[in-house]
Amino acid sequence: VSLVLRVAYDGTDFHGFARQPGLRTVQGLLESALSEIYADTVLTRGASRTDAGVHALGQIVAFDARGSIPPAGLVRALAGALPPDVVVTAAWEQAGLVEPRFHNLGKRYRYRIRNARLRDPLRQRYEWLVPGRLDLSAMRDAAAHLVGEHDFASFRAADCQARSTVRRVTRISVECRLARLAHLPDKGALEQAPQIVEVEVEGGAFLKNMVRIVVGTLVEVGLGRRAPLDVFRARQAVDRARAGPTAPPGGLTLLEVLWPAPGGPDDGAQAAT
Amino acid sequence: VSLVLRVAYDGTDFHGFARQPGLRTVQGLLESALSEIYADTVLTRGASRTDAGVHALGQIVAFDARGSIPPAGLVRALAGALPPDVVVTAAWEQAGLVEPRFHNLGKRYRYRIRNARLRDPLRQRYEWLVPGRLDLSAMRDAAAHLVGEHDFASFRAADCQARSTVRRVTRISVECRLARLAHLPDKGALEQAPQIVEVEVEGGAFLKNMVRIVVGTLVEVGLGRRAPLDVFRARQAVDRARAGPTAPPGGLTLLEVLWPAPGGPDDGAQAAT
Numbered sequence A, B: 001v002s003l004v005l006r007v008a009y010d011g012t013d014f015h016g017f018a019r020q021p022g023l024r025t026v027q028g029l030l031e032s033a034l035s036e037i038y039a040d041t042v043l044t045r046g047a048s049r050t051d052a053g054v055h056a057l058g059q060i061v062a063f064d065a066r067g068s069i070p071p072a073g074l075v076r077a078l079a080g081a082l083p084p085d086v087v088v089t090a091a092w093e094q095a096g097l098v099e100p101r102f103h104n105l106g107k108r109y110r111y112r113i114r115n116a117r118l119r120d121p122l123r124q125r126y127e128w129l130v131p132g133r134l135d136l137s138a139m140r141d142a143a144a145h146l147v148g149e150h151d152f153a154s155f156r157a158a159d160c161q162a163r164s165t166v167r168r169v170t171r172i173s174v175e176c177r178l179a180r181l182a183h184l185p186d187k188g189a190l191e192q193a194p195q196i197v198e199v200e201v202e203g204g205a206f207l208k209n210m211v212r213i214v215v216g217t218l219v220e221v222g223l224g225r226r227a228p229l230d231v232f233r234a235r236q237a238v239d240r241a242r243a244g245p246t247a248p249p250g251g252l253t254l255l256e257v258l259w260p261a262p263g264g265p266d267d268g269a270q271a272a273t
Helices: A026-038 A071-081 A136-144 A210-222 A228-237 B026-038 B071-081 B136-144 B210-222 B228-237
Strands: A002-009 A055-064 A086-094 A106-115 A148-151 A166-178 A195-203 A252-258 B002-009 B055-064 B086-094 B106-115 B148-151 B166-178 B195-203 B252-258
Touching (some): A026 A071, A026 A086, A106 A210, A136 A166, A136 A195, A136 A210, A136 A228, A195 A210, A210 A228, A210 A252, B002 B026, B026 B055, B026 B071, B026 B086, B071 B086, B136 B210, B136 B228, B195 B210, B210 B252
Parallel strands (some): B055 B252
Antiparallel strands (some): A002 A086, A148 A166, B106 B195, B148 B166, B166 B195
């Protein structure tokens, strides 16, 4: 039997999800807290190795069940043991040795861009500031070339270790809304009103930095620095140098790990937290 | 002639607005940046001395104009000179020696409560976590006893220096909405679904910690620990011990300093930033 946790965190002050000796990581903190609660060494397995600075609302982490703490009690105990920037929002038991990296059905990420000339200081940890009006229609046209099963070798970090670079992206959406009015100082230039642009990317698995490179490339399209069709060519080139820059980590949030229904967050086995 | 700035900041990492030698304060950083830009010592005057940890979207700060930098250029120069947790969102010139503390027509504050059992790690800097269901109707009844011109001596910090404790509160609203679903783990208990409760308080001027003590007292009412009428009695007692605890600073944001129209943010003199 495995225990499965759903975990949310503000990635700003973490050196990423994956444990690294001597560094503050989400997995490291979780394992310390769990080891203390169970008075036994607990090692965990996560669904996604989010980079330093990347946030999560629905990361999934599993470990081998032990002891007799019910899932709801574990959520409460972890709330007391973890710092305020990481919260376990649900826990449930699931048969077998659950390996979240392979057990999940996909992931959904959101990248938030503040398309404005000035930062919002209360949201700057979660937004990438991009001045200059973005052409969302061009961004959507470009994104269409990245949906489907493709070789994404152009869209991965130079040090990415994955053997296969073929991945399936099931959806990319580009939506926008006006930013709140407190940051709309110039009344005369409404077409330049600050807007929030959100890029959501859903797919099976992702290469290292893939979502951030996709967003960095789409922003180049939005700014008119490359044509939508150029993104198709960049993908076909299978060459990192042909894609755009890696967008900064703070704009990215792992919204959800898609989890098979039996024993997952949507069935009755879930702990009432 | 004065230069007037509208300033937004995340108060988490500041020792409050007001300059204090050797401490990181909003006013201190603003004065350093302005002094560097003008190559001359600049002293500023703020509308509200927000406490350590309190945020602002619409603080107002003024200083004596000098040099020939146009307001829009000043906003840009400050964007480059200030750290990401403080942003000057507008600047304009205004005749005379503007003293924002006396020139303003009032202030509008928002206090945000997360009425749930678990924190939202991506918003915890801006929310007070209050478990236990809040009775909003009782909170509104209690708030009604605090609207109007009253002696608010029961609702000020022990070390508050104000000579008169009479203040006019023009509006207190208590509104709620469901918190985002990522933090709604227990499907069986919807009446306990996480909700965000926002208390907005508008008035002329406020005593030290007044809004936070009002919120701390209203939360006691919401939790059923005191009756709405008890808040009326606490106000009449003119005794700090009769009101509730001071709510923590992170939930509070100075939304807006109400500014007279001529030369203010709503007239044509405002800089296009």
